[in-house]
Amino acid sequence: VPSALSFEDRFEIHELLHLYGHLVDSQRWEDLGLVFTPDATYDALDFDLPLTHSVAELAELWAGPQARHPLAHHATNIVVTPDDDGSVRVVSKGIGVGDGGRVGSCLYEDVAVRTDDGWRLSYRKVTLRRR
Amino acid sequence: VPSALSFEDRFEIHELLHLYGHLVDSQRWEDLGLVFTPDATYDALDFDLPLTHSVAELAELWAGPQARHPLAHHATNIVVTPDDDGSVRVVSKGIGVGDGGRVGSCLYEDVAVRTDDGWRLSYRKVTLRRR
Amino acid sequence: VPSALSFEDRFEIHELLHLYGHLVDSQRWEDLGLVFTPDATYDALDFDLPLTHSVAELAELWAGPQARHPLAHHATNIVVTPDDDGSVRVVSKGIGVGDGGRVGSCLYEDVAVRTDDGWRLSYRKVTLRRR
Numbered sequence A, B, C: 001v002p003s004a005l006s007f008e009d010r011f012e013i014h015e016l017l018h019l020y021g022h023l024v025d026s027q028r029w030e031d032l033g034l035v036f037t038p039d040a041t042y043d044a045l046d047f048d049l050p051l052t053h054s055v056a057e058l059a060e061l062w063a064g065p066q067a068r069h070p071l072a073h074h075a076t077n078i079v080v081t082p083d084d085d086g087s088v089r090v091v092s093k094g095i096g097v098g099d100g101g102r103v104g105s106c107l108y109e110d111v112a113v114r115t116d117d118g119w120r121l122s123y124r125k126v127t128l129r130r131r
Helices: A007-025 A029-034 A055-063 B007-025 B029-034 B055-063 C007-025 C029-034 C055-063
Strands: A036-043 A072-082 A088-097 A103-115 A118-128 B036-043 B072-082 B088-097 B103-115 B118-128 C036-043 C072-082 C088-097 C103-115 C118-128
Touching: A007 A029, A007 A072, A007 A088, A007 A103, A007 A118, A007 B007, A007 C007, A007 C072, A007 C088, A029 A036, A029 A055, A036 A055, A072 B007, A072 B072, A072 C072, A072 C088, A088 B007, A088 B072, A088 C103, A103 B088, B007 B029, B007 B072, B007 B088, B007 B103, B007 B118, B007 C007, B029 B036, B029 B055, B036 B055, B072 C007, B072 C072, B088 C007, B088 C072, B103 C088, C007 C029, C007 C072, C007 C088, C007 C103, C007 C118, C029 C036, C029 C055, C036 C055
Parallel strands: A036 A118, B036 B118, C036 C118
Antiparallel strands: A072 A088, A088 A103, A103 A118, B072 B088, B088 B103, B103 B118, C072 C088, C088 C103, C103 C118
């Protein structure tokens, strides 16, 4: 139920999304399990990347030539919403800083789950903002 | 008094400002009441827009041709300060992402009030950063 | 010990880093003591600035011609981590908005300490993200 989500939980989820940018920008692929569940789905289809269904798949994809990472990932506008079924949806916005100081804006739609090691994302979908 | 403002309150106000960007960027004008009080004043005079004094006026203005919205609104640097008179001032910074990946930076100066439905903004003023 | 750091502490540290951008962008050099301890070290060597070892030195440096401030400082991706020795490390990312709407992305590595006046930074190091 929604009341089961404390402010401490919500704060932890905020920092989880904050941590994501540090891991990606430092290419700490071996640490992605600090943010995602082992079987997390990542949907970056909007960036012409294949769906991945585990942290291992994601790490392999992102370490490879198919992934073109911006210079930096900045997380903003995090809103945590518990659903009636006990799951937790999170929306946020990202700024990707590219070469030449131009940026892209994207929307993240996540599902967060409580694990024995703390909050993790079991699902993340990213889409680029366009006119 | 300042002590009446809990961390839960401050956290809620942070997420209120985060939500704002999602509503505006999705043009959810009918949902602006999730962020503003019915009689909220919005001061975007610095962007050559008229003062509005209600959510209905704001929604009408923003849905119309006079408003030129950037591609995305990102909220950062939120600081919540209770005043001695019981009102709550909030300052924050916004990044507006424009076409071509260039951005503008603005300052938001808000007043937040507690309502039966949660925290809402009764006043917002936005100014563009310039040299 | 890590357990000594409450969520209220972590939230306060988030707002401390948020406040920083407001002070710098408003050139409130006389208020830097709201963010830093009197003897704070600031390392912006990566920006070709000399190390400073007090708020007074920092204020003098930043008010002078050697410092070239961007138009705006936006703080994101704050993660607070208590160390085993009781100190508190904070990492975050900053977006500096420059003239022409182009941005730079930087990494902040801080040490926060609890004082009688609240949390302050005793150490800050900033580095620019580059390819």
